[in-house]
């Protein structure tokens with residue numbers, strides 16, 4: 001279930017926040033009363049930057065998925081997502097393109113492994129077939145000799 005984050009201060013209930021990432025938390029500052037909130041945003045492979053990726057606006061509506069504990073932010077003006085910095089498997093901050101490239105490399109590696117395994121299987125199969133043919137030849141020979 002996804003819920004909109006709303007400022008909890010009495011008489012405010014604004015749903016626009018300035019955002020900032022810090023370690024595994026997302027810090028929110030109410031754009032109206034400046035109340036501060038801190039939300040766990042663990043297990044994300046990116047850091048949200050405090051400005052919109054599309055229009056550079058700096059206030060966001062924030063949504064929380066209660067079930068999987070993820071946090072989303074949408075620009076309060078245009079609805080786009082915040083600018084993001086991605087973190088690769090070594091924990092290094094990279095651009096989205098670099099992360100994508102890295103992910104593709106990993107997939108290619110897995111595909112290569114699979115192809116390798118398939119080749120091994122095929123070789124095994126060829127070997128079995130050879131043995132089978134040899135056996136058949138032997139049986140044929142035996143039958144011929146018996147006659």
Ligand SMILES: [Zn+2]
Nearest residue numbers: 007012030033
């Ligand atoms: Zn507020």
Ligand SMILES: [Zn+2]
Nearest residue numbers: 052055075078
């Ligand atoms: Zn925007």
